[in-house]
Amino acid sequence: MTDRPRRRWHIAVFLAPAVLVYTAIMIIPLFDTLRLALFNKGDDGAVFVGLRNFATLFGDPNWSRQFWNALINNCWFFVIHMLVQNPIGIALAAILSNPRLRFAGLYRTAIFVPTILSFVIVGFAWKLILSPIWGIAPNMLDAVGLKSLFSPWLGKESSALTTLALISVWQFVGIPMMLIYAALLSIPDEVLEAAECDGITGWAAFWKIKLPLILPSIGIISILTFVANFNAFDLIYAAQGTLAGPDFSSDILGTFLYRTFFGFQLQLGDPYMGSAIASAMFGVILIGVCLYLFGIQTRIRRYQF
Amino acid sequence: MNYRTFTATLLASTLLAGSAMAQDVTLTIESWRNDDLSIWQDQIIPAFEASHPGIKLNFAPSAPAEYNAVLNSKLDAGSAGDLITCRPFDASLALYDGGKLADLTDLPGMANFSDVAKSGWSTDDGSATFCVPMASVIHGFIYNKDAFAELGLQEPKTVDEFFAVLDKIKEDGTYIPMAMGTNDQWEAATMGYQNIGPNYWKGEDGRTALIKGEQKLTDADWVAPFEQLARWKGYLGEGFEAQTYPDSQNLFTLGRAAIYPAGSWEISGFNGLADFEMGAFPPPVPNEGDECYISDHVDIAIGMNKATEHPEETRTFLDWVASPEFAKLYANALPGFFPLSNEAVELDDPLAQEFVSWRDECKSTIRSTYQILSRGTPNLENETWNASAQVIKGEESPQDAAARLQQGLESWYTPGQ
Numbered sequence: 001m002t003d004r005p006r007r008r009w010h011i012a013v014f015l016a017p018a019v020l021v022y023t024a025i026m027i028i029p030l031f032d033t034l035r036l037a038l039f040n041k042g043d044d045g046a047v048f049v050g051l052r053n054f055a056t057l058f059g060d061p062n063w064s065r066q067f068w069n070a071l072i073n074n075c076w077f078f079v080i081h082m083l084v085q086n087p088i089g090i091a092l093a094a095i096l097s098n099p100r101l102r103f104a105g106l107y108r109t110a111i112f113v114p115t116i117l118s119f120v121i122v123g124f125a126w127k128l129i130l131s132p133i134w135g136i137a138p139n140m141l142d143a144v145g146l147k148s149l150f151s152p153w154l155g156k157e158s159s160a161l162t163t164l165a166l167i168s169v170w171q172f173v174g175i176p177m178m179l180i181y182a183a184l185l186s187i188p189d190e191v192l193e194a195a196e197c198d199g200i201t202g203w204a205a206f207w208k209i210k211l212p213l214i215l216p217s218i219g220i221i222s223i224l225t226f227v228a229n230f231n232a233f234d235l236i237y238a239a240q241g242t243l244a245g246p247d248f249s250s251d252i253l254g255t256f257l258y259r260t261f262f263g264f265q266l267q268l269g270d271p272y273m274g275s276a277i278a279s280a281m282f283g284v285i286l287i288g289v290c291l292y293l294f295g296i297q298t299r300i301r302r303y304q305f
Numbered sequence: 306m307n308y309r310t311f312t313a314t315l316l317a318s319t320l321l322a323g324s325a326m327a328q329d330v331t332l333t334i335e336s337w338r339n340d341d342l343s344i345w346q347d348q349i350i351p352a353f354e355a356s357h358p359g360i361k362l363n364f365a366p367s368a369p370a371e372y373n374a375v376l377n378s379k380l381d382a383g384s385a386g387d388l389i390t391c392r393p394f395d396a397s398l399a400l401y402d403g404g405k406l407a408d409l410t411d412l413p414g415m416a417n418f419s420d421v422a423k424s425g426w427s428t429d430d431g432s433a434t435f436c437v438p439m440a441s442v443i444h445g446f447i448y449n450k451d452a453f454a455e456l457g458l459q460e461p462k463t464v465d466e467f468f469a470v471l472d473k474i475k476e477d478g479t480y481i482p483m484a485m486g487t488n489d490q491w492e493a494a495t496m497g498y499q500n501i502g503p504n505y506w507k508g509e510d511g512r513t514a515l516i517k518g519e520q521k522l523t524d525a526d527w528v529a530p531f532e533q534l535a536r537w538k539g540y541l542g543e544g545f546e547a548q549t550y551p552d553s554q555n556l557f558t559l560g561r562a563a564i565y566p567a568g569s570w571e572i573s574g575f576n577g578l579a580d581f582e583m584g585a586f587p588p589p590v591p592n593e594g595d596e597c598y599i600s601d602h603v604d605i606a607i608g609m610n611k612a613t614e615h616p617e618e619t620r621t622f623l624d625w626v627a628s629p630e631f632a633k634l635y636a637n638a639l640p641g642f643f644p645l646s647n648e649a650v651e652l653d654d655p656l657a658q659e660f661v662s663w664r665d666e667c668k669s670t671i672r673s674t675y676q677i678l679s680r681g682t683p684n685l686e687n688e689t690w691n692a693s694a695q696v697i698k699g700e701e702s703p704q705d706a707a708a709r710l711q712q713g714l715e716s717w718y719t720p721g722q
Contacts, residue, residue, distance in 0.1 A: 130547065131548075132542075133552050133555075151544070152544035155545070155546025241490075243490055245488065245489075245490050245694065246488070246694065247700070248691070264687065266395065266396075266686040267682075267687055
């Protein structure tokens with residue numbers, strides 16, 4: 001047989017624009033950052049130093065203390081999202097998909113709106129709401145006789161990070177809600193009707209039928225939350241500034257990277273150590289995503305209708 | 306023949322016109338002071354162009370937070386302006402060392418400035434100066450005169466009197482004694498520690514001794530300001546932990562707070578907002594009759610891009626900036642930014658005049674952390690922000706804070722190198 005498979009040029013042609021753009025603005029900068037992390041300032045320009053930047057980052061107490069503090073804070077930020085944002089998102093979606101609920105469209109829109117707001121607006125609006133001087137939070141608590149519960153949450157080490165995480169939850173709860181809502185709507189009525197015939201209704205139907213069917217969506221949401229949280233920066237920057245106060249209690253990897261890379265006040269920017277931190281962040285996210293992909297994703301059972 | 310003459314005339318006129326055009330040099334000024342755009346365009350530039358025909362100026366500011374990054378990339382790309390507004394100390398020193406800023410030591414106008422004024426823009430040994438100092442900011446306390454009159458209070462001179470005044474305001478309860486928060490951290494260090502500190506560490510004596518390694522941040526003179534800051538806590542407003550810098554400004558200008566630990570840059574803003582009369586007093590001294598010291602911090606200067614195509618004209622402008630004429634113009638256009646030249650300048654704004662009058666009574670110094678000491682990691686200035694805020698909140702003792710700062714400094718700084 002002389003029939004060779006024809007070269008299918010059109011595949012390359014159609015892929016080219018996306019591949020080129022993605023390579024130029026994502027892949028090249030990413031690898032250049034990883035490369036830059038292996039250099040440091042020498043007498044004349046950049047000098048290759050191998051892994052010495054990472055040795056400084058993890059070995060020098062001045063750097064490692066900040067790095068671990070940021071990483072632990074980041075984990076707490078993620079935990080709050082997983083424990084609060086996603087269950088609330090699922091609950092809201094379950095309520096919204098109830099056919100007897102009136103004004104479902106209105107609620108859906110209202111809950112989703114904060115997601116499209118800018119971080120800066122959200123940061124400043126909440127800073128004002130919670131302000132002990134002009135904020136409405138103290139007055140509202142006063143109106144129901146709970147003034148004693150109020151404290152300057154954003155200014156206290158013990159509560160600043162949790163408060164910020166909850167603000168972020170408020171902003172983004174619409175995303176898991178929408179994804180789960182879509183997943184719930186895609187469950188065919190026949191399945192639910194069949195369950196009903198077997199006597200499974202109400203909450204039991206949710207736990208036994210719907211939840212297993214939306215598990216893959218929950219998995220996707222978890223990994224999206226993970227990546228977004230470990231790349232987070234904007235909200236903390238808008239609300240607490242570059243120093244992520246008080247006493248670095250709301251410092252996460254993003255703000256630590258920004259402070260190091262671009263410098264701050266008298267601290268001059270250090271692109272080399274900044275790249276090292278960026279690479280460490282990349283590593284953390286890569287490990288997290290791999291754990292998910294190989295540990296969980298492959299075990300989730302999927303159902304075809 | 307006629308035709309030829311005509312052509313020659315045309316050519317000659319083109320050449321003449323060309324050279325006339327070339328004489329009209331436009332110099333571009335890089336700056337982070339976008340707030341000052343109208344002052345430059347309406348007052349400073351017309352004044353200069355009137356006395357120096359042939360040189361035009363173009364003031365091209367960028368956003369303050371982005372200035373350093375924007376300027377650096379413009380300088381690297383060769384597209385930066387002829388004149389560069391200089392941040393004090395290391396940011397500009399790095400530009401000079403990198404060959405971006407020209408040496409201006411031999412500029413005739415430099416004779417108008419003292420060594421302290423030039424310290425922000427000189428090499429560590431003081432041998433070369435690369436920017437012409439424009440202005441400094443002075444620290445002190447601005448107070449609500451109406452509130453003081455209402456409560457029968459006098460400007461405090463000593464620390465004890467200061468706290469007696471604060472106690473009285475607190476007792477009365479109408480006003481928050483002092484408007485300052487710790488949310489943004491820098492006020493605690495800049496308006497707190499660096500404001501009251503020079504009285505304890507004796508201004509330049511202490512500051513230079515610290516750089517030489519003869520004193521430590523754990524010495525009594527350097528811990529004392531923290532001890533005073535720790536006492537401030539009870540006089541700040543409720544929820545000061547989450548109070549931001551604009552919050553504090555508003556609390557004071559709305560008349561809800563009596564005293565505002567300030568930098569003189571607040572003056573023009575406060576003049577527009579407050580509808581009560583304001584007064585100011587310098588940081589109180591520890592004991593009656595002590596010599597007083599004020600933080601008269603060098604803040605802004607202007608230098609020459611080494612790659613400029615018009616070095617002569619640029620130097621002409623810089624020499625004019627060094628003159629008393631510019632000092633008077635600038636100081637009155639921007640009350641609260643005080644000229645650094647040795648020539649005495651009369652200011653129209655009474656509050657600004659009050660601030661600048663302290664230069665005669667007290668000795669001037671600059672902020673202790675700015676020269677040399679904030680070059681390494683951990684950065685002493687940033688650490689001082691954090692430590693001051695922690696001390697005010699009562700979450701770290703003055704001794705612990707000082708010990709932490711000294712330990713951080715020692716980890717990278719060896720005096721005399």
